[in-house]
Amino acid sequence: MTRAVVLLSGGLDSTTTLAQAIDDGCEVTAISFRYGQRHTRELKSAEDVCAHYGVDHVVIDLNLSMFRSALTRDDLDVPMDREGELSEEIPITYVPARNIIFLSIAAGLCESVDADRIYIGANVVDYSGYPDCRPEFFEAYENMIAKGTKAGVEGNPIRIMTPIIDLSKADIVRLGKKLGAPLHLSWSCYNGGDLACGHCDSCRLRLKGFEEAGYKDEIGYE
């Protein structure tokens, strides 16, 4: 059986990506990061999703709290009900080099558990603003880890799988539903709390995706 490491934030996209890895026949180890994000509500969701599937879950502590991002610093506000197109500029919710850092650790975990694939729920359609979510980034990264890991040098390079990279949010919801992913356990809101805010970029994209796909989002909103 193929082993895979799945980057799991606990959001809609990574939950659907994990469901896809399982559907692809992989034995999964999920990895999440406590990186100094302003709330850890999403980590609870990641835990719940892993429990749902009965897969191993590794949580890595990394303190990125001094990185300049609205997701890591209390003095920077998460944009709410942002005007205009969401994808026009790189938003303040971008965490500097986050996927570069997370993928490095995932590659190390791959070598440690003999996995030969990393699944990541990156997406360019609704969020073309994030440079580390683009296909050319993943292609370059795959080449880099092939050259910089024992697995790569020995002829078993780690592949980076991006199954939802060009899907719309509605298509991600449809795929998640088709795969039976526990989307009701996922958490997308940039703000913590018991209920999602419904107004941050992430909530708005999620709500729009469910609406367009014709499904009800079963998580609670303020």
Ligand SMILES: [Zn+2]
């Ligand atoms: Zn929100």
